[in-house]
Amino acid sequence: MSEIPSPPSRIPEQVRRLGVVAVLMAGGFIVVRTWAISPEYKDTSLQKSEAVEREKAKPVHYAGAAACTECHEDQCGEQQLGKHRNLSCGTCHGALQKHVDDPLNEANRPYAPRERDFCPQCHAYDPARPTGFPQINPAIHNPLKPCISCHKPHAPEPPETPQECSACHAEIARTKMVSPHALLECTTCHTTLEEHKTTPRGAKPSRPTTREFCGTCHNKGTAEKSAPKVDLATHEVKYLCWQCHYPHSP
Numbered sequence: 001m002s003e004i005p006s007p008p009s010r011i012p013e014q015v016r017r018l019g020v021v022a023v024l025m026a027g028g029f030i031v032v033r034t035w036a037i038s039p040e041y042k043d044t045s046l047q048k049s050e051a052v053e054r055e056k057a058k059p060v061h062y063a064g065a066a067a068c069t070e071c072h073e074d075q076c077g078e079q080q081l082g083k084h085r086n087l088s089c090g091t092c093h094g095a096l097q098k099h100v101d102d103p104l105n106e107a108n109r110p111y112a113p114r115e116r117d118f119c120p121q122c123h124a125y126d127p128a129r130p131t132g133f134p135q136i137n138p139a140i141h142n143p144l145k146p147c148i149s150c151h152k153p154h155a156p157e158p159p160e161t162p163q164e165c166s167a168c169h170a171e172i173a174r175t176k177m178v179s180p181h182a183l184l185e186c187t188t189c190h191t192t193l194e195e196h197k198t199t200p201r202g203a204k205p206s207r208p209t210t211r212e213f214c215g216t217c218h219n220k221g222t223a224e225k226s227a228p229k230v231d232l233a234t235h236e237v238k239y240l241c242w243q244c245h246y247p248h249s250p
């Protein structure tokens with residue numbers, strides 16, 4: 001009677017070899033972790049204390065706003081009430097620890113930015129910045145003049161409140177200027193409170209809330225002959241017009 005062959009293994013040879021390698025690696029990790037690593041390397045409290053000592057040994061460069069207040073109480077008080085209240089003194093004046101240690105030394109005099117390109121680092125137009133953040137186009141906003149000639153750095157409100165939207169929204173105004181909406185006044189689509197001129201982020205302009213607003217010019221059958229027409233009853237009925245069309249360059 002012939003011998004019955006044994007059934008083939010269900011686990012491929014490659015998988016079994018991989019399993020052996022995994023077991024050996026896990027065992028090696030446990031051995032190294034348990035016996036080979038010195039205990040002080042596993043003591044997190046020791047690591048934390050050494051990290052603190054290492055950081056404390058580094059030289060101090062920034063004194064902090066509290067140190068500035070001791071001598072510059074008026075300027076610090078003015079800044080705390082102004083639009084720059086969330087900026088530290090070192091943001092504009094640089095590292096000040098040496099000045100605090102030896103304030104009479106002219107070599108330690110704080111840096112005072114007067115270059116035209118300093119303030120635009122924050123205030124040049126950038127679409128990624130929050131709506132209402134003061135932004136300008138440096139090329140046309142009082143060109144060549146230092147910003148501090150009109151704005152007090154510690155309380156940067158302008159001496160006269162701008163009456164034109166382009167004073168703060170220059171990039172939007174430039175975009176609209178070459179668009180089909182060039183002849184529309186900003187107030188055609190936006191209702192703006194007087195407070196917007198002094199607290200732009202706290203009193204934001206209104207935006208159209210209905211499709212019928214744009215439809216006064218763009219719905220089929222309206223009297224405005226030059227405006228492109230759509231049928232509001234069927235054209236993307238789920239959305240407001242400005243959710244698909246950028247209104248300043250539609």
